[in-house]
Amino acid sequence: MTATSKAEVREPELGRLQVLLYRLGVPLLAVITALALGALAMWASGSDPLVAYKGLLDGSFLKTRAFGETLVASTPYLLLALGVGFGFKCGLFNIGVEGQYYIGQILAVWVAINVKGLPLYVHLPLVILAGMLGGAIWAGIPGFLKVRFGAHEVITTMMLNYVSFNLCDYLVGLKGPMRDPRASVPQSRPILASAQLPRLNELPALMANPLARIVVALLVGLVLYLLFRLVTRYGFKGRLSKLNAGIVAAVSLALAAGAWLLLGNLASFGGAFVDKGSRLHIGFLIALAMSVFMWWLLYKTTFGFEIRTVGANRDAAGYAGINITRNVVMAMAISGSLAGMAGAIEIIGLDRVLKSFFSAGYGFDSIAIALLANSHPLGSIVSALLFGALRNGADLMELRSGVSKQMISVVQALILMFVAAPAVISWLYRIKAPRGEKAASVTSGWGK
Amino acid sequence: MDWSTLLSLAPSILASALRTATPIALAAYSGVLAERAGVVNIAIEGMMLMAAMVGDLAMLYTGSIWVGIFAGLLAAGVLALLHGALSITFKTDQIISGTAINIFAMGVTGFAYKRFLATPELSRPSPSTLQPIEIPLLKDIPVLGDVLFRNRPIVYAMLILTFVIWYALFKTPWGLRVRAVGEHPKAADTMGINVYRTRYISVFLSGLLAGLAGLWFSLEQVGHFDMLMTNGKGFIGLAAMIFGKWNPLGALAAALIFGLPEAVQINLAMSMPNVPYQFMSMIPYILTIIVLTGVVGRAVSPAADGTPYNKG
Numbered sequence A: 001m002t003a004t005s006k007a008e009v010r011e012p013e014l015g016r017l018q019v020l021l022y023r024l025g026v027p028l029l030a031v032i033t034a035l036a037l038g039a040l041a042m043w044a045s046g047s048d049p050l051v052a053y054k055g056l057l058d059g060s061f062l063k064t065r066a067f068g069e070t071l072v073a074s075t076p077y078l079l080l081a082l083g084v085g086f087g088f089k090c091g092l093f094n095i096g097v098e099g100q101y102y103i104g105q106i107l108a109v110w111v112a113i114n115v116k117g118l119p120l121y122v123h124l125p126l127v128i129l130a131g132m133l134g135g136a137i138w139a140g141i142p143g144f145l146k147v148r149f150g151a152h153e154v155i156t157t158m159m160l161n162y163v164s165f166n167l168c169d170y171l172v173g174l175k176g177p178m179r180d181p182r183a184s185v186p187q188s189r190p191i192l193a194s195a196q197l198p199r200l201n202e203l204p205a206l207m208a209n210p211l212a213r214i215v216v217a218l219l220v221g222l223v224l225y226l227l228f229r230l231v232t233r234y235g236f237k238g239r240l241s242k243l244n245a246g247i248v249a250a251v252s253l254a255l256a257a258g259a260w261l262l263l264g265n266l267a268s269f270g271g272a273f274v275d276k277g278s279r280l281h282i283g284f285l286i287a288l289a290m291s292v293f294m295w296w297l298l299y300k301t302t303f304g305f306e307i308r309t310v311g312a313n314r315d316a317a318g319y320a321g322i323n324i325t326r327n328v329v330m331a332m333a334i335s336g337s338l339a340g341m342a343g344a345i346e347i348i349g350l351d352r353v354l355k356s357f358f359s360a361g362y363g364f365d366s367i368a369i370a371l372l373a374n375s376h377p378l379g380s381i382v383s384a385l386l387f388g389a390l391r392n393g394a395d396l397m398e399l400r401s402g403v404s405k406q407m408i409s410v411v412q413a414l415i416l417m418f419v420a421a422p423a424v425i426s427w428l429y430r431i432k433a434p435r436g437e438k439a440a441s442v443t444s445g446w447g448k
Numbered sequence B: 001m002d003w004s005t006l007l008s009l010a011p012s013i014l015a016s017a018l019r020t021a022t023p024i025a026l027a028a029y030s031g032v033l034a035e036r037a038g039v040v041n042i043a044i045e046g047m048m049l050m051a052a053m054v055g056d057l058a059m060l061y062t063g064s065i066w067v068g069i070f071a072g073l074l075a076a077g078v079l080a081l082l083h084g085a086l087s088i089t090f091k092t093d094q095i096i097s098g099t100a101i102n103i104f105a106m107g108v109t110g111f112a113y114k115r116f117l118a119t120p121e122l123s124r125p126s127p128s129t130l131q132p133i134e135i136p137l138l139k140d141i142p143v144l145g146d147v148l149f150r151n152r153p154i155v156y157a158m159l160i161l162t163f164v165i166w167y168a169l170f171k172t173p174w175g176l177r178v179r180a181v182g183e184h185p186k187a188a189d190t191m192g193i194n195v196y197r198t199r200y201i202s203v204f205l206s207g208l209l210a211g212l213a214g215l216w217f218s219l220e221q222v223g224h225f226d227m228l229m230t231n232g233k234g235f236i237g238l239a240a241m242i243f244g245k246w247n248p249l250g251a252l253a254a255a256l257i258f259g260l261p262e263a264v265q266i267n268l269a270m271s272m273p274n275v276p277y278q279f280m281s282m283i284p285y286i287l288t289i290i291v292l293t294g295v296v297g298r299a300v301s302p303a304a305d306g307t308p309y310n311k312g
Helices: A004-010 A013-044 A049-062 A066-089 A097-114 A120-149 A153-172 A200-206 A210-235 A245-264 A283-300 A302-312 A314-319 A324-351 A362-372 A377-401 A407-420 A422-429 B003-036 B044-062 B065-089 B094-117 B144-148 B153-171 B173-183 B185-190 B195-222 B233-243 B248-268 B277-293
Strands: none
Touching (some): A013 A362, A013 A422, A066 A283, A097 A324, A120 A210, A153 B233, A302 A314, A362 A407, B003 B144, B003 B153, B003 B173, B044 B065, B065 B195
């Protein structure tokens, strides 16, 4: 991961544009080329790529509920990619997010089942925090082992993956302590109602409660206030910074009041709010908020600067007096906490029971998503949506064209290859890389 | 369960351990060869899957198990060359290249499985697995004969390859060159060794070994390909490589230790209710982490492992 902003600032205006075009162009061309090669493979195996891609598009965006399901599929992707990307920014390769995801699920479900008698707005954050804590511990250990003993995080996180899979299998398996004795398949008891992440179609009923409405409206106001502050401070390079905090607060409060009014009438908006079949939950909003938060943390705080400095050059950071140990362990823990959060949200939003381990392939996919976005938290939104759409549309593609949905993995792998080796794309399309741009390189041998 | 039953089961547990250790050991040798030359190969799992699938496909269409073996090895070798191209020529991060190849192999094998193998129009030859070879005389040695000399070909191949690779790496000029390239490519280059070519050859051989590990699943053990049938054994192989300190002899010992929990589980599943098997399955992974931390003997990787070489 390169320390980009520095080199960029010194370039003349035209150079900056060139760099920007290159940075956006390479991922775009990578996606297009991968899709084209996928089409070629479909055609070669006797299927019609046009039918297949139309099915993919319908299945991910155009059919009823398709877009909602795409958002559902993108939610864990986004959080996991934020985690992987944050590690990359600190020069760490967290290849074990899937294990952290499962530990997050285990802890979240435990809190969601066993902590009784709390209202929704206390229990829900507690459950998510439990998931984050689980992920943070599971990734913090490899971080500590790295700085203390030099054990490479790729191997340690990968090993911990298998430990967590087995742990999950044990907990809900035969004679496992978390297993639901009444269930015929290995799974935990269902989580309490107060720990269920609301689906959009459950919101109108929830918002009938005036207290819940006030809490949510205030939360919306707070988020908007923070967003306004971010935009006015950083977004327009000082032009709007004269707007004082009072006006911003007043606007936010007014919007919160508006939100309060709207929340009462959610049902009249229709769509996913009344659609009983929609599985869309508010996790996607949380994931979006986390992307903005991670962007702020990485690029607008001293902590983020230290993390990026350690990632760019560990020795230089050490000489500059940055505490390497603390930053590496923190970066891993934060990376893992995002993975744990993904696990918690997925389970309290969708299944609502802990099932025995089944690899969803999140570990590898999220690496591809983070790299496609060059580890940028906001870029990850776009690439997570793309991968979520591919995953979600694959079933209809298979149904319509007979091309098995595993073809999507092939396309994803090609995207990853092209993004990781921009030299291939540059060579294919005869683009010259701007000076100072180099391929993602985040690892060295196991021993260091 | 008393000790006499355990003792009577010992030969069959040891035999199962050798069997379950075979793909792990081959995957570990695959890692040893690539990493001794300075190329990290986490795509072993993907190469194994690819070989397992292509081997079955080729057997299905030619009716010959040996053509299947050959085709499977070739397929894994081609994937290895792709890994080589990405990581040696294009200087991609080797872990990312390996990750891409793993996703790619999962996709391609799943695709081919559904398209050609799930409901085959042709029938497989019978038998569709490599048959055990009993070695005359030796097979009659008590205990040892049952464990070592009544095995299937890939198990024998694994045992022989342990010594071949050890000898080649540590006792021949070729091995010295490979290790030089993995430790200090610049110095090796100065001495007139072609770093790129050495790395390509090592990675290709690494692919062939991974291929053999994958073929153990489809053509020696099961008789057909199943989706994701290699089940993470390629990654356990990497762990065995580290545990064995990048040495085939150590890797074999590690693979046997790692294969033991599964072997015990196969043989004693009914009679040991007290220790959940999941905890036994965790042992190899926890051991590997402990070894990496250097508490029990330091594991030191080749110095240039994972770093692309830039000539000039």
